Amino acid sequence: KNQVEQSPQSLIILEGKNCTLQCNYTVSPFSNLRWYKQDTGRGPVSLTIMTFSENTKSNGRYTATLDADTKQSSLHITASQLSDSASYICVVSSGTYKYIFGTGTRLKVLA
């Protein structure tokens, strides 16, 4: 069964600190992996998208990694800001218009 699991479920950190969110997947076939940020009351917004051959991709303070062998991905947030408080969703695509969503990690950044 295609699944995407994220950990931790929730996380609280202090402003300025770094954090890493995890995503493990069992999806076949694999097309690409995406990380989204979803602010409360908003739709998800894309942060990164990685294909099978890509190991790392950055978007500002966000850096995603992908290990296609172990089927793991991580999203690292550097020097967190209050505006980083949101849910982060890992999504794996297994083909055209086929997406498997993780349940997300809810991040809270405190001043």
Place this chain on the structure above:
Amino acid sequence: SAVISQKPSRDICQRGTSLTIQCQVDSQVTMMFWYRQQPGQSLTLIATANQGSEATYESGFVIDKFPISRPNLTFSTLTVSNMSPEDSSIYLCSVEGRDEQYFGPGTRLTVT
């Protein structure tokens, strides 16, 4: 990129009634997608809407409960029919761009 708007942004409805959610995209797209996000859960695909043809529903979702219209390449509606409290969710419209998926802001529905 694509800019998606949804109406209403939120609503509180009584059980047994129906609500129609509108989704407008600022560019022409072939496929539009409707998702449901229940409290604390991830997104679940309800159906895929093609212009000029019947929507394709995912397992567990039926047309009688969630009728969809797709009259043109920039607009779609999703109706949540005969609502019950279990239908309380965020409903999101989405389109596929060149390399990524774009989402609308969502419609937060509460059924009492």
